[in-house]
Amino acid sequence: MIDVHVHLLPGLDDGCSSIEESIPLARYLASEGVTHAIATVHHMPGIYDVPVAAVHATLAEVRQALSAESIALDVGVANEVMIHQGLAERVKRQELLGLGAEQRYLLVEFSGREIPWFAFTTLEHLTEFGVTPIVAHPERCYPLHRDLMEVRSWYSKGILAQLDLGSLLGLHGGRIRKFAEFMVRNHLIHLLGSDLHGPPARGDMWTRAYRRIVRLGGEEYARAVSEELPRAVWDGGDIARLVPTPRQSKAFSLFSMARSILGYTARE
Ligand SMILES: [Fe+2]
Numbered sequence: 001m002i003d004v005h006v007h008l009l010p011g012l013d014d015g016c017s018s019i020e021e022s023i024p025l026a027r028y029l030a031s032e033g034v035t036h037a038i039a040t041v042h043h044m045p046g047i048y049d050v051p052v053a054a055v056h057a058t059l060a061e062v063r064q065a066l067s068a069e070s071i072a073l074d075v076g077v078a079n080e081v082m083i084h085q086g087l088a089e090r091v092k093r094q095e096l097l098g099l100g101a102e103q104r105y106l107l108v109e110f111s112g113r114e115i116p117w118f119a120f121t122t123l124e125h126l127t128e129f130g131v132t133p134i135v136a137h138p139e140r141c142y143p144l145h146r147d148l149m150e151v152r153s154w155y156s157k158g159i160l161a162q163l164d165l166g167s168l169l170g171l172h173g174g175r176i177r178k179f180a181e182f183m184v185r186n187h188l189i190h191l192l193g194s195d196l197h198g199p200p201a202r203g204d205m206w207t208r209a210y211r212r213i214v215r216l217g218g219e220e221y222a223r224a225v226s227e228e229l230p231r232a233v234w235d236g237g238d239i240a241r242l243v244p245t246p247r248q249s250k251a252f253s254l255f256s257m258a259r260s261i262l263g264y265t266a267r268e
Pocket of ligand 1: 005007040080195
Protein backbone atom coordinates (compact mmCIF):
# COMPACT_ATOMS: atom_id res chain seq x y z
CA MET A 1 0.00 0.00 0.00
CA ILE A 2 1.10 3.54 -0.65
CA ASP A 3 0.47 6.50 1.65
CA VAL A 4 0.44 9.66 -0.50
CA HIS A 5 -0.10 12.13 2.33
CA VAL A 6 1.81 11.94 5.60
CA HIS A 7 3.71 14.63 7.52
CA LEU A 8 6.75 12.48 8.13
CA LEU A 9 9.59 14.97 7.70
CA PRO A 10 10.68 16.51 11.00
CA GLY A 11 10.82 20.19 11.87
CA LEU A 12 9.44 21.67 8.64
CA ASP A 13 5.75 22.18 9.39
CA ASP A 14 3.24 21.04 12.03
CA GLY A 15 4.11 17.39 11.36
CA CYS A 16 6.74 15.36 13.18
CA SER A 17 8.75 17.67 15.41
CA SER A 18 11.94 15.60 15.42
CA ILE A 19 13.48 12.49 13.88
CA GLU A 20 12.53 10.72 17.13
CA GLU A 21 8.91 11.08 15.99
CA SER A 22 9.56 10.34 12.32
CA ILE A 23 11.14 6.95 13.06
CA PRO A 24 8.20 5.42 15.00
CA LEU A 25 5.76 6.88 12.46
CA ALA A 26 7.68 5.24 9.61
CA ARG A 27 7.96 2.00 11.59
CA TYR A 28 4.21 2.04 12.17
CA LEU A 29 3.45 2.56 8.44
CA ALA A 30 5.76 -0.30 7.47
CA SER A 31 4.14 -2.55 10.09
CA GLU A 32 0.77 -2.08 8.39
CA GLY A 33 2.07 -3.06 4.96
CA VAL A 34 2.73 0.44 3.64
CA THR A 35 5.73 0.13 1.31
CA HIS A 36 5.93 3.71 0.00
CA ALA A 37 5.09 7.02 1.65
CA ILE A 38 5.02 10.49 0.18
CA ALA A 39 6.17 12.81 2.96
CA THR A 40 4.10 15.91 2.39
CA VAL A 41 5.19 19.33 3.62
CA HIS A 42 2.65 22.11 4.05
CA HIS A 43 2.92 25.09 1.79
CA MET A 44 0.77 27.99 3.01
CA PRO A 45 1.78 31.48 1.92
CA GLY A 46 2.85 33.51 4.96
CA ILE A 47 2.77 30.46 7.27
CA TYR A 48 4.74 27.59 5.76
CA ASP A 49 7.07 28.30 2.87
CA VAL A 50 9.93 25.82 3.14
CA PRO A 51 12.52 26.06 0.35
CA VAL A 52 12.66 23.01 -1.90
CA ALA A 53 16.35 22.48 -1.04
CA ALA A 54 15.54 22.27 2.70
CA VAL A 55 12.85 19.66 2.01
CA HIS A 56 15.32 17.54 0.04
CA ALA A 57 17.99 17.88 2.75
CA THR A 58 15.53 16.69 5.42
CA LEU A 59 14.40 13.83 3.19
CA ALA A 60 18.01 12.65 2.92
CA GLU A 61 18.33 12.67 6.74
CA VAL A 62 15.12 10.68 7.16
CA ARG A 63 16.11 8.11 4.54
CA GLN A 64 19.44 7.64 6.26
CA ALA A 65 17.78 7.21 9.67
CA LEU A 66 15.27 4.66 8.30
CA SER A 67 18.06 2.71 6.66
CA ALA A 68 20.03 2.69 9.95
CA GLU A 69 16.91 1.39 11.73
CA SER A 70 16.24 -1.19 8.97
CA ILE A 71 12.74 0.18 8.36
CA ALA A 72 11.51 -0.92 4.94
CA LEU A 73 9.69 2.20 3.81
CA ASP A 74 10.51 4.01 0.58
CA VAL A 75 10.00 7.74 1.17
CA GLY A 76 9.39 10.47 -1.40
CA VAL A 77 8.44 14.13 -0.92
CA ALA A 78 5.86 16.64 -2.11
CA ASN A 79 4.14 19.78 -0.94
CA GLU A 80 0.59 19.92 0.33
CA VAL A 81 -0.32 23.30 -1.08
CA MET A 82 -3.09 25.49 0.31
CA ILE A 83 -5.06 26.84 -2.65
CA HIS A 84 -4.04 30.43 -3.38
CA GLN A 85 -3.88 32.86 -6.25
CA GLY A 86 -0.63 32.60 -8.13
CA LEU A 87 -0.32 28.88 -7.35
CA ALA A 88 -0.16 27.87 -11.01
CA GLU A 89 2.60 30.40 -11.70
CA ARG A 90 4.61 29.06 -8.75
CA VAL A 91 4.28 25.53 -10.12
CA LYS A 92 5.48 26.76 -13.52
CA ARG A 93 8.53 28.31 -11.82
CA GLN A 94 9.13 24.94 -10.09
CA GLU A 95 8.90 26.52 -6.63
CA LEU A 96 6.52 23.84 -5.37
CA LEU A 97 7.12 20.12 -5.12
CA GLY A 98 4.81 17.84 -7.02
CA LEU A 99 4.25 14.14 -6.35
CA GLY A 100 6.04 11.32 -8.09
CA ALA A 101 9.08 10.84 -10.27
CA GLU A 102 8.12 13.48 -12.82
CA GLN A 103 6.25 15.76 -10.36
CA ARG A 104 3.23 15.62 -12.64
CA TYR A 105 0.81 15.61 -9.70
CA LEU A 106 0.16 18.35 -7.14
CA LEU A 107 -1.57 17.87 -3.77
CA VAL A 108 -3.84 20.88 -3.19
CA GLU A 109 -5.91 21.51 -0.06
CA PHE A 110 -8.90 23.75 0.58
CA SER A 111 -9.83 25.12 3.97
CA GLY A 112 -12.64 23.20 5.62
CA ARG A 113 -15.14 26.05 5.68
CA GLU A 114 -14.89 27.94 2.40
CA ILE A 115 -13.71 27.54 -1.14
CA PRO A 116 -12.26 30.70 -2.71
CA TRP A 117 -13.82 31.87 -5.99
CA PHE A 118 -10.67 31.10 -7.98
CA ALA A 119 -10.20 27.54 -6.63
CA PHE A 120 -11.63 25.45 -9.46
CA THR A 121 -10.29 27.66 -12.27
CA THR A 122 -6.85 27.34 -10.64
CA LEU A 123 -7.14 23.53 -10.65
CA GLU A 124 -8.22 23.53 -14.29
CA HIS A 125 -5.36 25.89 -15.15
CA LEU A 126 -2.94 23.30 -13.69
CA THR A 127 -4.32 20.58 -15.93
CA GLU A 128 -3.80 22.83 -18.97
CA PHE A 129 -0.05 22.68 -18.54
CA GLY A 130 0.17 19.02 -17.73
CA VAL A 131 -0.08 18.96 -13.92
CA THR A 132 -2.80 16.78 -12.43
CA PRO A 133 -4.28 18.30 -9.27
CA ILE A 134 -5.03 15.97 -6.38
CA VAL A 135 -7.52 17.51 -3.97
CA ALA A 136 -6.41 16.64 -0.43
CA HIS A 137 -9.15 15.25 1.82
CA PRO A 138 -12.18 16.79 0.01
CA GLU A 139 -14.43 15.01 2.51
CA ARG A 140 -13.21 17.49 5.16
CA CYS A 141 -14.29 20.50 3.10
CA TYR A 142 -17.89 21.23 4.11
CA PRO A 143 -18.88 23.34 1.05
CA LEU A 144 -18.12 20.32 -1.16
CA HIS A 145 -20.73 18.30 0.74
CA ARG A 146 -23.31 20.56 -0.93
CA ASP A 147 -21.69 20.61 -4.34
CA LEU A 148 -21.74 17.03 -5.53
CA MET A 149 -21.96 17.98 -9.18
CA GLU A 150 -18.63 19.77 -8.83
CA VAL A 151 -17.03 16.74 -7.13
CA ARG A 152 -18.42 14.44 -9.78
CA SER A 153 -17.18 16.70 -12.60
CA TRP A 154 -13.58 16.16 -11.45
CA TYR A 155 -13.60 12.78 -13.16
CA SER A 156 -14.08 14.32 -16.62
CA LYS A 157 -11.74 17.24 -15.84
CA GLY A 158 -8.88 14.93 -14.84
CA ILE A 159 -8.80 16.05 -11.20
CA LEU A 160 -8.09 13.42 -8.53
CA ALA A 161 -9.26 13.17 -4.92
CA GLN A 162 -7.31 11.86 -1.91
CA LEU A 163 -9.12 10.54 1.16
CA ASP A 164 -7.81 10.84 4.71
CA LEU A 165 -8.12 7.39 6.32
CA GLY A 166 -9.08 9.02 9.63
CA SER A 167 -12.17 10.56 8.01
CA LEU A 168 -13.50 7.09 7.26
CA LEU A 169 -12.80 6.01 10.82
CA GLY A 170 -14.74 8.91 12.34
CA LEU A 171 -11.71 10.83 13.65
CA HIS A 172 -13.13 14.08 12.27
CA GLY A 173 -16.73 13.52 13.32
CA GLY A 174 -19.84 11.81 11.97
CA ARG A 175 -20.66 14.31 9.24
CA ILE A 176 -17.25 13.96 7.61
CA ARG A 177 -17.30 10.17 8.05
CA LYS A 178 -20.64 9.97 6.21
CA PHE A 179 -19.41 12.05 3.31
CA ALA A 180 -16.20 9.99 3.17
CA GLU A 181 -18.30 6.82 3.00
CA PHE A 182 -20.44 8.36 0.28
CA MET A 183 -17.37 9.23 -1.81
CA VAL A 184 -15.87 5.75 -1.42
CA ARG A 185 -19.18 4.06 -2.22
CA ASN A 186 -19.44 6.09 -5.44
CA HIS A 187 -15.78 5.61 -6.40
CA LEU A 188 -15.05 9.34 -6.21
CA ILE A 189 -11.78 8.82 -4.28
CA HIS A 190 -8.56 7.88 -6.09
CA LEU A 191 -5.74 7.92 -3.54
CA LEU A 192 -5.32 7.34 0.19
CA GLY A 193 -3.35 9.14 2.86
CA SER A 194 -2.99 8.71 6.58
CA ASP A 195 -2.29 12.48 6.95
CA LEU A 196 -0.59 11.55 10.21
CA HIS A 197 1.44 14.33 11.83
CA GLY A 198 3.24 12.00 14.25
CA PRO A 199 3.12 8.40 15.50
CA PRO A 200 -0.53 7.28 15.82
CA ALA A 201 -2.25 6.45 19.08
CA ARG A 202 -3.50 3.15 17.60
CA GLY A 203 -1.54 0.86 15.33
CA ASP A 204 -4.25 -0.33 12.95
CA MET A 205 -5.47 2.72 11.02
CA TRP A 206 -4.61 1.33 7.58
CA THR A 207 -6.04 -2.11 8.30
CA ARG A 208 -9.35 -0.77 9.59
CA ALA A 209 -9.72 1.82 6.83
CA TYR A 210 -8.83 -0.70 4.11
CA ARG A 211 -11.49 -3.09 5.41
CA ARG A 212 -14.09 -0.33 5.24
CA ILE A 213 -13.08 0.60 1.69
CA VAL A 214 -13.45 -3.03 0.61
CA ARG A 215 -16.90 -3.15 2.19
CA LEU A 216 -18.07 0.15 0.70
CA GLY A 217 -16.36 0.19 -2.70
CA GLY A 218 -15.40 -3.43 -3.39
CA GLU A 219 -12.11 -5.31 -3.35
CA GLU A 220 -10.97 -4.29 -6.83
CA TYR A 221 -11.58 -0.62 -6.05
CA ALA A 222 -9.72 -0.88 -2.71
CA ARG A 223 -6.71 -2.35 -4.52
CA ALA A 224 -6.82 0.38 -7.18
CA VAL A 225 -6.80 3.28 -4.69
CA SER A 226 -4.32 1.78 -2.22
CA GLU A 227 -1.85 0.29 -4.68
CA GLU A 228 -2.29 0.64 -8.45
CA LEU A 229 -3.16 4.32 -8.81
CA PRO A 230 -0.66 5.62 -6.22
CA ARG A 231 2.09 3.44 -7.70
CA ALA A 232 1.50 5.04 -11.11
CA VAL A 233 1.64 8.48 -9.46
CA TRP A 234 4.85 7.47 -7.64
CA ASP A 235 6.41 6.29 -10.92
CA GLY A 236 5.29 9.45 -12.75
CA GLY A 237 3.31 7.28 -15.12
CA ASP A 238 0.02 7.75 -16.86
CA ILE A 239 -2.94 6.99 -14.67
CA ALA A 240 -5.86 7.61 -17.04
CA ARG A 241 -6.69 3.92 -17.60
CA LEU A 242 -6.51 3.23 -13.84
CA VAL A 243 -8.96 5.89 -12.64
CA PRO A 244 -12.23 4.19 -11.70
CA THR A 245 -15.39 5.48 -13.30
CA PRO A 246 -17.71 7.02 -10.70
CA ARG A 247 -20.66 4.85 -9.88
CA GLN A 248 -23.92 6.20 -11.22
CA SER A 249 -26.22 4.71 -8.66
CA LYS A 250 -29.83 5.67 -8.19
CA ALA A 251 -28.90 6.59 -4.63
CA PHE A 252 -26.36 9.06 -5.99
CA SER A 253 -28.98 10.87 -8.08
CA LEU A 254 -31.51 11.04 -5.27
CA PHE A 255 -28.85 12.07 -2.78
CA SER A 256 -27.53 14.77 -5.15
CA MET A 257 -30.98 16.11 -5.81
CA ALA A 258 -31.88 16.20 -2.13
CA ARG A 259 -28.67 17.99 -1.27
CA SER A 260 -29.10 20.52 -4.07
CA ILE A 261 -32.64 21.34 -2.97
CA LEU A 262 -32.27 21.14 0.80
CA GLY A 263 -28.58 21.80 1.31
CA TYR A 264 -26.54 19.78 3.75
CA THR A 265 -27.88 19.25 7.23
CA ALA A 266 -26.17 17.82 10.30
CA ARG A 267 -28.69 14.95 10.30
CA GLU A 268 -27.16 13.54 7.11
FE1 LIG B 1 -1.91 17.15 5.54
